[in-house]
Amino acid sequence: MAESCEPDALSCSICLDILRSPVTLNCGHSYCMGCINGYWDQEDQSGVYTCPQCRHTFIPRPVLNKNTVLVNLIGKMSWAYKHTSPVKDEVCPGEVECDFCTVKKLKAVKSCLVCLASYCATHLQPHYESAAFKRHKLVEVSASIEEKICSKHDKLLEVYCRSDDQCICLLCVMDEHKGHDTVSAAAARQEKQKQIVKKHQRYLQEIQEKEKQHRQLQGKMKALKCCVDAAIDENQKAHNEFIQMANKRHRAVEELIRVQEKAAVSRGEALVDRVEKEICELRKGKEELKHLSLTEDHIYFLQSIQSIFDHTEPTVSNSFNLQLHTCFDFVTTAISDLRDKMEIMTKAIAEMSEKIQTAPDPNTRQEFSLYSCHLRLDPNTAFENLLLSEENSKVTWIKKAQQYPHHPDRFTKFDQVLCSEGLCGVSYWEVQWRGPRVEVAVCYKGAELKESSFGYTDRSWCISLSNSSCAFWHNELKTRISVPCSDTVGVYLNHKAGSLSFYNVSNSDQMMLLHRVQTTFSELLYPGFMVSRGSSVRLITNKRLND
Secondary structure, X not given: OOOOOOHHHHEOOOOOOEOOOEEEOOOOOEEEHHHHHHHHHOOOOXXXXXXXXXXXXXXXXXXXXXXXXXXXXXXXXXXHHOOOOOOXXXXXXXXXXXXXXXXXXXXXXXXEXXXXXXXXXXXXXXXXXXXXXXXXXXXXXXXXXXXXXXXXXXXXXXXXXXXXXXXXXXXXXXXXXXXXXXXXXXXXXXXHHHHHHHHHHHHHHHHHHHHHHHHHXXXXXXXXXXXXXXXXXXXXXXXXXXHHHHHHHHXXXXXHHHHHHHHHHHHHHHHHHHHHHHHHHHHHHHHHHXXXXXXXXXXXXXXXXXXXXXOOOOOOOOHHHHHHHHOOHHHHHHHHHHHHHHHHHHHHHHHHHHHHHOOOOOOEHHHHHOOEOOOOEOHHHOOOOEEEEOOOOEEEEOOOOOOOOOOOOOOOOOOEEEEOOOEOOEEEEEEEEEOOEEEEEEEOOOHHHHHOOOOOOXXXXXXXXXXXXXXXXXXXXXXXXOOOOOOEEEEEEEOOOOEEEEEEEOOOOEEEEEEEEEOOOOOOEEEEEEEOOOOEEEEOOHHHHHO
């Protein structure tokens, strides 16, 4: 019977573990002695004791005795399952060990905030059975219970210091936090809870806004697809019409050539027949002259020669040869005219392709923000006087050289740093700058870049910003920018279209173009910065950008 019994059938409904020191109430439900005593200790003030399962009431508190039948049954069941099922009390990876187990560490089920220790089910029993532990506070087992202890006084952290924004113990209140604005942890929790509600509301608003943007983007993407499909259909229709027209023209010209050929051949055949007849007549006349010249009859000769002289000789015209060779000159003229039209059409198609490739850039900051990318500075490229901070989103020039490890990508001659991310496609990012002068650049990665400053090779493009002037540099060529620079600059990159633009970013949503580059990019582009003495550059995160 014991072997066929499932372990869950002999589990305590309070601790959900196998019954330990099992007791059975008058209602028939069984519990661990420690679990039911602990449960009733919480109801001690009411004087009414209930069963946790059926809510049957007991007045006064029942006297509990161990159920020996269940003890024997559980013992037999444990023997049957010890080789086939894992022991629930064994510590699995990620679980907390009991602080009081010595021979074999078992899994802790509760932590005590007074003892500052965690207990397995066996070592926890005194907390339920002994009055000495009645005021101890048991909580869910925690692996970080040491973090709730003051490292200086070894006391429980129960107070929150508003002045220093940290949790402290009662001794800290009378020591280094004396005179500070302090409240209980519960009161601080309530205050923070109100802030969480506000934060939660803001998250909801941002989610709604982002969902709205998502819907708008989906609508625009759907509209874009419709426009693309319509343009492709129109292009296919024009192509089909052009092919159909070309085929029709081809057939018409060929038919016309065949008609002209037939007419010319007919004329030629008539001329051939005529020439053949004239040849026959000429040969006949020749034979008559030969025969007449050989006759000895003078009278016959004189009578016949006059009729031969009076006969009209055939005349052959050479003009028909010219007609046969010049009757197709119109074809050459028509084909030349068609070639001219094809060149015009090819030019129109090229202009249309150029318009498609040079689609207009976004206009407002909100539209640019749709392409915002997450960038981080690469510590392996930073010059020794450049300090990276704020999770590698800010770079500051400092006098003290940093002890950066050697790296093949590190700048050693110029106060420059690159971002970790190489960009392609469409990207947008913003930077805030402070100080005398900085440079905002994009470049290809390579060993030769380390030997030159941004903008001094054909592999880098940069805009130089200072309090007095603004200029664009590429391949040692300088282009002055008359527009004054703001302290926030936006960079828009359309890698495939070969477009790179720098913008002034103001408090309004409008963007002011500083400089635009139209070229062909062949590799990934890495954002980079040159930071002069006393200057700093901060990458604006996506969250700040959207705000």
